[in-house]
Amino acid sequence: MTITPQNADDSCLINQTVPTGVMSPPSEYLDEKKQLPNQNQNQNQNSTSHSGEDQESQKGRSRSIEDATAPLPSSSSSDRGDDNDNNDDDDDFPEGGLAAWLVVFGSFCSMVCLYGLINSVAVFESYFSTHQLAGYSSSTIGWVFSVYLFIVFFFGVQVGPIFDRHGPRLLVAVGSLLVVASQLILGLCEEYYQILLTYAVLGGIGGALLNVPAYGVIAHFFKRRRGMAVGVAATAGSVGGIVFPLFLQAVIPKLGFAWSTRIIGFILLFLSVIANLLVRSRLPPSTHPVRILPDWTLFKDLKFTLCCVGVWFMEWGIFTPLTYIVSYAAAHGQDANAAYTLLSILNAGSFFGRFLPGFLADRFGRFNVITITNALCVVTILAFWLPAGDSRALLIVFAVTFGFASGSNLGLYPVCIGQLCDARDYGRVYSTAVMIGSFGTLTALPIAGALLEIGSDERQGWLALILFAALSYAIATSCFLGARVLAVSWRVKEVY
Template sequence: MTAKAWEGAADVDLPLDEPYNEKISRPDHTTQQNPSPLKNPQDSATSLGTEDEYVYPEGGLRAWLVVFGSWCAMFASLGIANTLASFQAYIAQNQLSTYTPDQIGWIFSIYTFLSFACGIYIGPLFDVYGPRWLTIPGGVCVVLGMLLLGVCTEYWHFIIVFSVIGGVGTALLFTPSVAAVGHFFYVRRGTATGIATAGGAMGGVVFPLLLESLIPKVGFAWATRIMGFAILFLSLLGILLVKSNLPPSRTARSPHPDLKILRQPAFLFAVIGCFLMEWALFVPLTYIASYALHSGFNMSFSYQILPILSAGSVFGRWLPGAYSDIIGRFNLILLTIVLTIVSVFAIWLPFGTTIPGIVVFAVLFGFSSGSNISLTPVCVGQLCRVEEYGRYYATCYTIVAFGCLTGVPIAGAIVEANGGAYWGLIVFTGACYVGSFVAFYVARGFSGGWKIRMKY
């Protein structure tokens, strides 16, 4: 199939039961605003060899080793991001007990901000140099951050060690690992990316339980060091296995966000949807343990609720990703956002102070919000050429990073303004997801069409 025949092919109204071709050239979403529809991509002849064409492997040993390496790198990087509630609850009761929730929240918001904002450089650099020279310093920073975290006693210590060193290291491991998977899969990209990002959720199960078990036995310092040694092993696997499947880009742009591509309505609303989603996502991930303690649950249960949430997220990153390859990536992310809204407003808000209520919320929110990490990269990738993915991803998540920067402190300030009550935090979280649903629906409409029963 020629590249010209594929222009706008993803904007087609395909029946839900019509499969994609297993060998598929990269679609061009940027050259035409209203391309003529192609009813069935399989009807066109395959013609290879032009410089604008790219055929995805869609599998094979090398491709799946990249997915496994990405899984390990996600375990080491996003596993920390999914352990924020354990760190927040512990240091709020110990090292930083004299600080307010919003002040402590800045430690974790700066961490998440840098984890995504560093994509401003990492995305385009990945396009030019590939992943190896990014993941090596990333692994070093993440491991160093964990080894030093145990000796932090002052507020600024946590900012430097956890927020800055840990945040930059997470970005250097996380961003190339997501982008590399996109080089090997298109038809099955949702499945592959979901499997890879499930590593971060698995880290959110293992690391909080590891800390809960080790802190009473060996203390906080050695518990974080042991966690750092585990991250070292996982980072090495990621560094060795994550590879690019494209030659260096000769037309790579400056490593800065390209705000001009926001003129594309579909991409603009997708960015807005991602922003609102991430604005809300890290609020429960940071405050769920403190919320449980405030609600009267014992300390052991309060620290275990985060691994329960992360366990739901393991399946939420893999299963929706696989199913999105069947019904469409934008369709699936809309469905999971609806499920997230239900978990917040129908379960957490009225029943979160009961054991069944908070457990059901944790599982349901973990499952539905798990797609926030696994589906947003593939949705962004569906709006651009494969060789431009780093630039689009960097632009999107540089903007989204400001949501990560402000969401957690805003939620902490809401808790403080409500006298320690968490109902305002819950409403803030749910409202952000409602706005995200609207934005993603508009993005889907501009890019794929407004019909409900269509694969996109």
């Protein structure tokens, strides 16, 4: 029996077909309204007669932008129909309260341990390229950070189903230990293979175990306000991206690199304790078996496929400036301290870019907002970074504007993915998407490093790298726009 999805979270392919004979969920998980006698049967029949003409407008929870400022209505049992028991409904989600916001805070702490370090990658790239790895090419050094990012996102394809089936506790505990150990050991590494194994492999596996639970637990407590909740938690990456570069800038000259990374390790240990205490799941476990391979049937949904391709190219676009902006500033006459400060300025702009677009996305549409912010990234790269040269003022303008525009990238696309599926299967669907995106992170920095070395003039290399980032964002914009068009056509005023 095929069920027509009535909202965005019910549009995942895996939830649209219910085999005959499937038992209904246990009574403790049923909505209280469903346990009462159905006194609105006639109303159900009347609404069913009009469902054909309203199906397209309701699909994907789209609505007019003029109505975006009005509160989102909670769907009642009569609106959903009696056959839609397998799908999460709005009334089941707290949408706030102390317990829900404590989970968001726990997710924030775990994201600092992951995305705070990711947003500080330019500091490590600049330091390694002038110290331990001074004899290696930019492309070779770039593989260290690409492997790190690849492992963080690729291993999510195994982590996601485990989270759906068994919850976040063990994943967050083991991931925290590995991330902390990576920073504590990193200061002892001198050779390329040592840095690769410690920073990329050990830290990457730990980050992969933290990534899916950090987003997934929020999906258990928020639905209508999920964009805002994820945006609040995602500001962790900006906070870490501000604090860690400034800390390393001040401490490395005094204590050296080894003790600086150890202190960061102890900071991450403190945050990990909080995350382990607060992060928890709420929904009943998924019935889908834990599997090693991704669920390829998800790609039958063209909207989901376009989102995955968009994530790939968005990874190409975002990590190129994040990794090379410090080296760019140093290559154009600025000292190391000024270059490190530039990264903190970028992450300061990203702080507001993570929260505000997430808040707006709940009102004006998640796909609408991520399409606009990706287009803004193209504009800022071409308008400010391309002509910057040795102008520190223009570089600061680029850092602030690109930080704001790109801040929503890593916070909004998980919400967009969640809009295509049931919250109980969020880990499996999200991990499949980031698995595809992981190949973008694997190839982005080596490609950017190779582009940096082309031509007889260093300026040609930087020009190629900047255009590569802009083109990547342009393709990502087209993909997210395509997914939106498939859902609500070209209607500009539709909220999706």
